[in-house]
Amino acid sequence: MDGKLAVIGLGSIGSMALWQASRLSDSVTGFEAQAPAHARSAVGGDTRLFRMLYRGVPDFYPILERSRDLWAELEAETGQNILTRCGGLSIGTKDGPYIPPLLETTRTNGAEHEILSREEMAQRYPQHNLRPDDVAVYDPHGGALRTDRAVTAAVAAAQSNGATIHTNTPIDSIMETGDGVVITSGGKTWTFENVIVSSGGWSQRLMPDYLKAATEIKRCYLSWFVARDAAEFTPEKFPIFIRISGDRSMYGAPAVDGATVKATLDGRGAPTPQADSVPRDLTPAEISETMDTVTEFFPGLFPNIVRSDAFPDLFTSDGKPLIGHLNDQSKIYLATGFSGGGFKMATGYGEIAATEALSKRTFEGLDFVRPERFKTS
Structure with missing residues (x-):
């Protein structure tokens, strides 16, 4: 052996x-x-998002709770700042397919949260341009993990x-x-x-x-943008977010590097034959949809992709x-x-x-x- x-x-x-x-x-x-x-x-x-609020299987919640403790243990053991604790926002149509099931799972788990109206979001997080029927759910334990x-x-x-x-x-x-x-x-x-x-x-x-x-190998891509005023997109002012509003969806993280904001289309993983040969460049359609979504969601970002990349992951059926x-x-x-x-x-x-x-x-x-x-x- x-x-x-x-x-x-x-x-x-x-x-x-x-x-x-x-x-x-x-x-x-x-x-x-x-x-x-x-x-x-x-x-x-x-970065990747850390969040305690999600929609779906409640059985994941004990793993999330334990993971939160273990991230802190890893930081203490190694002296590395791994989890930027900036809070998290889940944003979507009030009666749409995202927010109601998210709140149902959240209440089943007893997770700490706060519901924010469109008006409250405009006061606390004006970086987000919400639609008239959008609301948000705030997660005080959310943050950005430095991968x-x-x-x-x-x-x-x-x-x-x-x-x-x-x-x-x-x-x-x-x-x-x-x-x-x-x-x-x-x-x-x-x-x-x-x-x-x-x-x-x-x-x-x-x-x-x-x-x-x-199982199936899929290509997942990411994109980053520059803020018109970088001070408005720091972790202290701009929590991680996931947003599903009507026909548009996006998730992202604050400018942990002090310069670029991650804002990426959600749920766009596409099959790829080999993990070793994932196309790194975004297609014209991916670029167009990403820029259109950022233009609507974030007036405070220049709607030009300044960095992008793509990576493989294994998906189950x-x-x-x-x-x-x-x-x-x-x-x-x-x-x-x-x-x-x-x-x-x-x-x-x-x-x-x-x-x-x-x-x-x-x-x-x-x-x-x-x-x-x-x-x-």
């Missing part, structure tokens, strides 16, 4: 799983095809705890044996008691066929991640398929994956993310 646990892919979730595993075992190894937080991974793009810092900090913390790291080591195959899991890269092989597969868009080729059929062993007897554990929405809960997911993969304990109430839900008899 080369160790108790290998983590394949040290990006959004893998870096956190490695950090958590290094707290539980002194025999942990991480494998990364390039380098942690490399420019083509789903980690790219400077590069988060991943590199988690990997460094794991190394400080004794974890071994192999960079520039893409994994070609994994195979279960009676004793463990054999992984190969080029002409090298290693054998571990257990393996976590957390390589995002690159995970699909390491999966069984029934999961390949239930039901939009929920794959967290768990392939089956009750398997030594292969999946932590992937986060469908463009996993970073805010990466620390919580990482703790679940590390704990379960090392057989320390099993978390209850997670049937909705277990890989076996896609297996037919």
Whole structure:
């Protein structure tokens, strides 16, 4: 045996799983095809949104609560400022498809929130140009996660705890044996008691066929703008936001670099054949829709894209991640398929994956993310 646990892919979730595993075992190894937080991974793009308010499955809420605590622990352990706590806004048509179900989930979870009318938004956050029937829900615990810092900090913390790291080591195959899991890269092989597969868009080729059929690699793009008055878009004045108003939708973050505001069309992930060959440039249609939306939503931004990029992620057919062993007897554990929405809960997911993969304990109430839900008899 080369160790108790290998983590394949040290990006959004893998870096956190490695950090958590290094707290539980002194025999942990991480494998990364390039380098942690490399420019083509789903980690790219400077920031991701952290928010406690969302619409959908209430079962995510305990993971969010735990993730919030663990982000603070990672900051304390590494001395890095990872989560910019600036609050968050969910904006949309009062009786539309976004705000009512968001409030229903929020009230079910008991999450702290404040409803803001269009008039109150104009007073507190005049950067947003709301439509007459728009309202907002304020999340006091929202913020912007610094992705590069988060991943590199988690990997460094794991190394400080004794974890071994192999960079520039893409994994070609994994195979279960009676004793463990054999992984190969080029002409090298290693054998571990257990393996976590957390390589995002690159995970699909390491999966069984029934999961390949239930997943799809998609291209997610981001865009940034310059403010007419940068002081109005600092984290102190401009919370993260998600807005779905009629036919337009956008999400974004304040100018954490002091210069550019992230404002990106929401829900525009499109299928792409390979994670290695995602087109980085925006299409003319993507540029046009983005600029039109910014022109309406944010009069205080120059409606010209000053920076854009695109990254791969693995999406499941039901939009929920794959967290768990392939089956009750398997030594292969999946932590992937986060469908463009996993970073805010990466620390919580990482703790679940590390704990379960090392057989320390099993978390209850997670049937909705277990890989076996896609297996037919």
